[in-house]
Amino acid sequence: IAAPGTVKHVNPGESIAVNGCCLTLTSCRSDCLSFDLLEETIACTNLNDLRQNSPVNLERALRADGRVGGHFVQGHVDCVAPIIAFDTKGADFRLEVELPENSRHYVASKGSIAVNGISLTVAEVLPRSFAVWIIPYTKRHTNLDRATIGDLVNLEFDVLAKYVERMVTPLVTKE
Structure with a gap:
């Protein structure tokens, strides 16, 4: 996923929500984020519908010392x-x-x-x-x-x- 300006703020192993689906960041380089997708994830989310240049919502995991705005979104798509x-x-x-x-x-x-x-x-x-x-x-x-x-x-x-x-x-x- 192309994410200019994001790479310097994240590290492999972090949880990042992509369209609300919690994924583990596997690599980040040249303004791109990479994730592995389970077959279950592909079957239960809209991530398989994404095409090149499809916009996505990206959000880092909540830190324990951070403010909570909205409600708890876990990244477990129903x-x-x-x-x-x-x-x-x-x-x-x-x-x-x-x-x-x-x-x-x-x-x-x-x-x-x-x-x-x-x-x-x-x-x-x-x-x-x-x-x-x-x-x-x-x-x-x-x-x-x-x-x-x-x-x-x-x-x-x-x-x-x-x-x-x-x-x-x-x-x-x-x-």
């Missing part, structure tokens, strides 16, 4: 889903993404979700999709600036929702 609407209202943008049926219970209005690694607040939960509002700054500084209807985005659901499900499911199934 699924990919298509963008089904991208509307403009004034200076703001509304992004609507199809929600796989087996994942709908993880999404709540005003809850958190990561789309291509971008921490966003769910504005609306619809029967088969969800919508988020994106401010101009976020759109300009992420690969959502070039997103179009039909593009697949990586989704990571809020880890708290996944842990609650994990803890509650055995209790509910006992009854």
Whole structure:
């Protein structure tokens, strides 16, 4: 991945999120970052859809002594889903993404979700999709600036929702 100006700040072995998918940096030279991809990663993310010059979102791992802004995004992509609407209202943008049926219970209005690694607040939960509002700054500084209807985005659901499900499911199934 071409990442001018980034190479001098990172080292092989570091975790770097690419479109929200946590990857281990294997080498960095001449303004390029290299990663190894597992077949599982290719199957479960939109990374296989990337072509030369495709824009990606890059983010280094959170340091323990750093500030937390947004919600905890782990880089563990849960699924990919298509963008089904991208509307403009004034200076703001509304992004609507199809929600796989087996994942709908993880999404709540005003809850958190990561789309291509971008921490966003769910504005609306619809029967088969969800919508988020994106401010101009976020759109300009992420690969959502070039997103179009039909593009697949990586989704990571809020880890708290996944842990609650994990803890509650055995209790509910006992009854």
